Amino acid sequence: MFKIRNIITISDYVTIINIIFGMLAILLHDFRFIYISIVFDALDGVVARKTNTVSDFGAELDSICDVVSFGVAPAYLIYHYFDSTVVLIASMVFLIAGALRLARFGILDVKNFIGLPIPAAALFLCVVTETFLKYGIASNYSVSFFAIFSGILMISDIDYIKYPKKPFLAIFGLSIVLSLINITEPLFLCAILYVLYGIFNFKK
Amino acid sequence: MFKIRNIITISDYVTIINIIFGMLAILLHDFRFIYISIVFDALDGVVARKTNTVSDFGAELDSICDVVSFGVAPAYLIYHYFDSTVVLIASMVFLIAGALRLARFGILDVKNFIGLPIPAAALFLCVVTETFLKYGIASNYSVSFFAIFSGILMISDIDYIKYPKKPFLAIFGLSIVLSLINITEPLFLCAILYVLYGIFNFKK
Numbered sequence: 001m002f003k004i005r006n007i008i009t010i011s012d013y014v015t016i017i018n019i020i021f022g023m024l025a026i027l028l029h030d031f032r033f034i035y036i037s038i039v040f041d042a043l044d045g046v047v048a049r050k051t052n053t054v055s056d057f058g059a060e061l062d063s064i065c066d067v068v069s070f071g072v073a074p075a076y077l078i079y080h081y082f083d084s085t086v087v088l089i090a091s092m093v094f095l096i097a098g099a100l101r102l103a104r105f106g107i108l109d110v111k112n113f114i115g116l117p118i119p120a121a122a123l124f125l126c127v128v129t130e131t132f133l134k135y136g137i138a139s140n141y142s143v144s145f146f147a148i149f150s151g152i153l154m155i156s157d158i159d160y161i162k163y164p165k166k167p168f169l170a171i172f173g174l175s176i177v178l179s180l181i182n183i184t185e186p187l188f189l190c191a192i193l194y195v196l197y198g199i200f201n202f203k204k
Numbered sequence: 205m206f207k208i209r210n211i212i213t214i215s216d217y218v219t220i221i222n223i224i225f226g227m228l229a230i231l232l233h234d235f236r237f238i239y240i241s242i243v244f245d246a247l248d249g250v251v252a253r254k255t256n257t258v259s260d261f262g263a264e265l266d267s268i269c270d271v272v273s274f275g276v277a278p279a280y281l282i283y284h285y286f287d288s289t290v291v292l293i294a295s296m297v298f299l300i301a302g303a304l305r306l307a308r309f310g311i312l313d314v315k316n317f318i319g320l321p322i323p324a325a326a327l328f329l330c331v332v333t334e335t336f337l338k339y340g341i342a343s344n345y346s347v348s349f350f351a352i353f354s355g356i357l358m359i360s361d362i363d364y365i366k367y368p369k370k371p372f373l374a375i376f377g378l379s380i381v382l383s384l385i386n387i388t389e390p391l392f393l394c395a396i397l398y399v400l401y402g403i404f405n406f407k408k
Contacts (some may be wrong), residue, residue, distance in 0.1 A: 004308055004319075004359050016300055023276070023299055026230075027292060035216050060267065061307035067268045068299070072227070072276050079231050088231060095227055095272070096220055103265035104208055115208075155208050 007057050011048035011151060014040055015061050022069025026076050026194035031126045033079075035176050035187070037069035038119050063102045070122035078129060079145060082140050090144035094125065097151030105157075113160040116153035120160070124191040125150050127179065153195065160198045182190045210234060212260050215252035218244055219228045219262065220268050221308035226273025230280050235330045238281075239391070241273035242323045274326035283332055286344050292350035294355075298329065300337050301355030308359075317364040320357035320402060324364070328395040329354050331383065335392045357399065364402045 018040040025033035043064065048054045057176075075091035098118045108114065116124075128146050132138035164172070175186035222244040229237035229398065248266065252258045279295035279302075302322045320328075332350050336342035368376070379390035 001361055002359060003361050004304060007308065007382045008304070016303075019300065019303055020296060023279065026276070026280060027295070054318055056311045057307050059304060060310040063264065064267055064271045064303045064306050067271060068276055072230070075227065076230060091231070092224060092227060096223065099220075099223055099265060099272075100208060100212070102250045102268050103261050104211065106264040155206060157205055157207050166302060169386075 007055070009048070009055065009058065010147075011044045011052055011053050011055035012058055012061055013125060014044035014055035015049050015058065015065050018044065018160040019068050022065065025069070025073040029077065029080055031074075031077055031130050032180050034069060034073050034122055034126050034179060035179050037073075038123060039173075039176060041066065041069070041119055059106065060105055062149070063106050066118055067099055067102055069097045071102075074122045074125045075147070078125065078143050081129070081133070082138070082143050086140050086144050087147075090147040094121070094147040094151045097154045098122075101154040111161055115156050116160060116195065118154060120191070120194055121150040121154050123187070124195050127187045127191050130179075131184045136183075136186065143178045153198070157177045158198045158202045160194075164194075211259070213252070213259065213262065214255055215248045216262050217258050218248035218251050218264050218267055222248065222359035223269035223272050226269065226277045229273070229277040233281065233284055235278075235281055235334050236384050238273060238277050239332050239383050241277075242327060243377075243380060245273070245323055247272060258396070262296075263310065267310050270322055271299075271303055271306055271368060273300045274322040275306070278326045278329045282329065282347050285333070285337070286342070286347050288344045290344050290348050291351075293323040294351040298325070298351040298355040301358045302326075315400055318365055319360050320354060320364060320399065322358060322397070324398055325354040325358050327391070328399050331388055331391045331395050334383075335388045338386075338388065354399070357402070362402045362406045368398075 018037045019038065021033045021037040025031065025037070041062075044058075048058055072095060075095040079087050079091045098121065101115050101118050104115070105113075105117075125146055129138060129143055132142060171186070172190050175190050178184075179187040206328050209266075214330075222241045225237045225241040225244065229235065229241070248262075252262055276299060285293045292367040301327065305319050305322050308319070329350055332343060333347055336346060375390070376394050379394050382388075383391040
């Protein structure tokens with residue numbers, strides 16, 4: 001009656017935790033759940049490789065959960081906080097670009113990422129918005145600009161490194177933790193640096 | 205700079221219209237956009253076959269857009285209209301079951317659907333909720349029941365026919381149109397009949 005149980009592995013449960021936090025971000029209107037989703041999104045790949053449970057089903061599920069946590073959730077939240085037509089259009093652009101990015105990633109087999117990965121785009125958009133809100137400099141237009149800008153980066157051909165070096169990962173992890181208690185500045189810097197890194201390293 | 209243009213086909217644009225309406229349902233809190241998404245979801249398959257543009261990219265994009273329009277949108281809307289913890293849990297169950305259903309569909313190659321298809325589950329949940337609201341008989345518990353019930357059907361092994369016969373399609377199309385002007389009863393009947401059809405035809 002429920003044969004699907006036979007194909008779900010331990011790493012798929014980690015992916016499900018990712019979508020749960022993504023949906024919580026939407027239902028409870030809180031950017032911070034998206035940062036937690038990013039951690040579980042990184043973990044599911046690690047768990048899949050360590051437990052030898054990499055599967056086509058897992059890859060499919062991953063893309064499906066990523067569009068919720070990193071596509072719909074940021075797009076929804078910016079519209080929730082800046083209820084205007086221009087932000088509605090920008091959030092659509094972000095979501096569509098994210099969906100295209102995920103579908104392309106699903107059919108390519110590459111060493112590096114082509115185009116800004118959707119979790120990074122979500123992180124960038126969310127942390128910039130949160131930080132701008134904190135300093136009272138956020139507006140419909142600035143948020144729309146960052147949504148469209150990160151959307152364009154996702155569907156671009158710019159190369160992004162897949163696995164940052166360990167010291168950077170430690171700084172990034174700490175920045176995520178700090179962002180949960182509303183200290184968003186370190187995460188803001190990490191996101192900006194990663195986005196710019198790809199742009200300035202891009203050849204042709 | 206944007207090589208992704210080379211892989212996007214005409215049917216993928218139809219899929220993008222599906223996700224746009226799904227996101228509008230979320231942002232503007234309106235079930236009816238989900239019904240329009242269902243029409244475009246059916247159309248993209250037809251267009252892909254007619255124009256010979258069936259592709260792995262298109263299939264990936266389709267799953268990614270479906271989880272937004274038929275997973276997140278209904279789950280979000282029931283929580284929006286029935287803001288309670290039990291509905292929050294039920295909407296999570298619905299979304300997770302939908303994500304699992306889509307990931308399984310993505311790796312199977314079958315003539316019939318195994319498990320209630322996610323657009324049908326979304327239609328069922330939305331039209332039952334809308335109709336119950338209209339008659340003043342909706343409650344946190346009834347909505348949660350239908351969300352969990354349709355979630356379980358999605359991950360079950362129950363067979364559902366893929367292409368209903370033409371007369372039924374015409375009735376269904378008309379019911380969709382009527383639901384847009386708030387006459388939800390015919391669509392309510394279609395949804396209930398399709399859901400029950402699978403259950404009563406199920407062997408073992």
